[in-house]
Structure formats: C-alpha cells, structure tokens
Amino acid sequence: MNDTPGARLQALFEGHRLTPTQRRIAHWMVRRAADVPFLSSVELAELAGVSQPSVTRFAVALGFDGYPALRRHLREVAPVEPARPAPGAAPSGGAEANAYQQAVHAEIENLRHLAELLADPAPAERAGRLLAASRPLPVLGLRAAAAQARGFAYFAAKVHPDVRVLDEGGSMLTDRIDTAVRAGASALLCFALPRHPREVVDALEYARAAGLTVVTVADSAFAPVARHSDLLLPAAVGTALAFDTACGPMLLGRVLLEAMCDGLPDAQARLEEFDAGAAARGLFVE
Template sequence: METNMDLMRIIQGKFARLSKGQKLIAEYILKHYDKAAFMTAAKLGISVGVSESTVVRFANQLGYEGYPELQKALQELIKNKLTTAQRIELASDYVEPNNALRGVLKSDIENIRATMEKISYSDFEGTVNSILKAKKIYIVGLRSSAALADFLGFYLNLILDNVKVVSYGISDIFEQVLNISEGDCVIGIGFPRYAVRTVETLNFAKSRGADVIAITDSLLSPLAAKADYALIAESNMASFVDSLVAPLSVINALIVAVGLKEKEKISKTFNELEHIWEDYQIYSYKKGTDVNKF
C-alpha cells in the first residue's frame, strides 16, 4: 500500500472478486471506516455478521499480512481528519468506559513497542550530531505538543547554552525565529492534527539553510516532508487524548544521548545546581536528608 488513500480505491477495485462475507466487510468499511478503524477483528465481524476468520481473510485479500495491518492503515487514514468531538464519540469502541486505565496503558505500551521497531537509528544519531554542532537550537511544538517542546527545551538548556523554545506569546512565531540561519538546528514536534504554524516554521527554517529535525508520527507527516532527520514515534490516540508517551520516550533518549556526549560539562553544571538548589531551598528537602521522613 503506497498511501493510505489507496486503501479505499483497492477495496473498491477488488469488490467484485470478494466472497459474499468479504463484500459485507468491504461495504461496512467504505461507509463506516472511521468506526472500523477502532474495532477488533472479532467486533468488526459481529457488526457485519461474519466470522473473525472471514475478517482476517479479507485483510489478506487486500494484501495485508493480517488484520492489525489493515486496522493500522485505517487509523492512519482518519487520524488527521477526526475532530475532537468525533474522537469522543469513537472512544467507546476503543476503550472500555469501566476499564480506561488498562485500555490506555495497553495502547501506550503498544505505541512504544511499535516505535522501537520503526524508528530510524541513523536519523537518531544524525539528530544528536546536529544538536551538538548547531550554533543555535530552536524547538517548536505547539498545542498539545507544547509540553514535549518545553520538556526537551528544559533539559537541553541544562546541557547546552544555545537553546530557544518557540511558543505562542506576545510575539508571533515568526518574530521568534527571524534570525534562523545556516548552521542552526530547528526541531519541530507535531502529531495529528498537525499545527499549521509548526509546519510553516520548518519550511522557513529549511529555506534559511538550517538543519531541520522532525519528531512526529509518520514519514507522511507534513513535518517529516521537510526534515533532514525524522524521528518517528507512534501516537495512536486513546479516545480524544493524543498519546504522547512514545514521543516523550524518544525525547528522553535524545536528551540522554546528548548528555552522554557532554558528560564532563553536565557533571559540572549539575554540581553547581545542587549547591544553588540547596542554598535557595528549591526542593522540599536538603541534600543528605533522609527523604523517607517526608
């Protein structure tokens, strides 16, 4: 499947050659692909009145190894198009209301597992090297991705001294990135539905000759399209909430990798910070205090 939009055309093109049961599945998906994307093979079979094995054979008939691959293609097709209200409506098909904790944790575990399998280790190393050699590092992540951008910026600022987190504020986004130039590194973080300003910032950075890094969910993402290095982290949604667990894990790894390259510098920085934290009582206990008392 070259693109996920091809899926609907493939179903239509193969419809005449499908069995009676498979045609029922095809008709349901063509009409209700947004709901089918979050159904198990068994639940989809029940919805159309066929067996689970018929659903699996239908996926094979379309060229997929199994139903999970077909389901993934359906999710990719819709995840950037669903409104928040539509996500809430579909939540009951994806997460059991009385067992949301287990459902969401299982989903996040799967996101991390899939990320480990799909992420490019060469792009990861390229990202680390780009950060270390950059004259200035800009980090842009808006809306729900703002938390990730702030987290990455907070720790990189402790390791390096040339980091700027770009965010909504008094000044416009482009006023904050006006001086981007060759030799700089711009890290864009974005997941469906992608913030337009993040994409535009990466386009601007690319036009200025800066290294562009994308932390996003797919190589088909508009952020990845302009990136020199793309770190792909699964973010399959659990209801109306974007899953940012796998992206945060990738960011953690990025911080650690940069820190290990600057081990001597960060050791000195954190030794100085420990004294400052103790002198100004930044935390609720002093260095050497038995924390079990609190």
C-alpha cells in the first residue's frame, strides 16, 4: 500500500462528491502534499486559483469544522516540516530562477510526485495485465492527448499483436470502439489531458457500456474522466508555460508499456525479431 503524503490525501478525498472547484483544490493539495499542512487557507486558495471561502467550504465538505481542523488533521499524518522547496524555486543560495527554469523545476516536482505514487506498483502492474490481455487494444487520445496516445501505440505495436489508435473524434469514434469490441477487445487505454474534450468523456462512457475495462492516464485523480474509468493513474502536467507540458503522462505511458511487456510472454522475441529486421534493412543510422 502506498503510504506517501499524496496517497494519504487521495484516500481522504475518496468517497466525497466534489464540485469542480473542490476538485481543483484537491488536485493542488495532492501535488503539494508535503507543504499543504503548513499553508494557510489564503495561501492554499492562491495556489489553487480559487477564493478563500472555497477552501473553507471544501474543508467542511470533507467533514471538518473548517480549514484549521483539516490542517490539524494533515499535520498529524504529515512530516513535521515541508519536504522540499516549492516548485519553481531556485536552489538554496542561488539566484532566482527565470521563467524557463521555473517550468523545468515544476516538471521535476511533478516527476517526484509520480515516483511517490509508483512506490505502490500494483495499479501499474494491474493496468499492464489488462492491456496485454486485450486483443485488439484500442488506445484513445484526442487533441492535447493525441500525441501521448500515438507515442504509446507506436512502441506498443512492437510487442502487442493488434494496437489501434483512436486519435480523431467525431461520429466515427464510437464506430471504431464498436469495431474493436466485435474483434475481441476487453480493455481500452485512454490518455486524458486538459483541456478535457467532452468527446473523451462520452467515449469512455460508451466504451464501458460496451463492456470494455477503461484504463486512463490523466493529469489528476480528480479529472472529469475519473468516474468513467475503471483504473485511473494520475500524472500531473506542467502549467508554467503558455502551453501545458506533459513529461509526467509521457513517462507514465512508458511505465505502462513496461508493465504490459511483463504480461506478454513473447514480447522479448518480438523485439528481437524487429531488431533483426531493422538491421537487415539498414533502417537506422547507427
């Protein structure tokens, strides 16, 4: 069982119906799990980009008398001091980081958080088994997430016998899900990144109704796709630049590839066969 501060926070939020604003607060609390017990309600509100009363209402929604009671509870289960500098901060004694460096520092923090979540490998291992067993394996990703879906599918096709990329929306999307189900698919992998297209939510709802087990890589455990996923693995995106950065979701996709390979007995043989063919064709410049 993962017992990191972030995991304990997620367990605290489970079972509560949260509003979009409250999900945003929860998301930022998980991202800054080591710091949250030491933040005031005003500081947390600024971090999450919400109002201070929203933070108070959030604490009450979780069953506490107010934010001070929530913070006292968090201090009982958290380290006695913040674990590390805030994302974007310059190294101790150094000059203040510029905007580009801050974006990199924020992504490093996202990857640290992902590493903490992967301390419990069971969810990734379960996802790997589900993906390996699905023949064919549909991989869904629209708009901002299309690149993640295509990247995963490119490598997955080297070890999985039938990978189908669903990277275009429209009326054909449900048709392609139906085709995959008729061909024997048992699971669907979805990459869901902000801003979340309504089509993705609708497609996941449709896929589950069609009998598919939905495995989702999303930017947050509280993303809109969460309630339409059987297994959701979160990996935060960076928001420091004009366009989001997705190092965490990309790395988590590679982790799922590794876990899927563990569930495919002939994965290594397929890779060796590909390497031999590539060498014979002179496919790559060494």
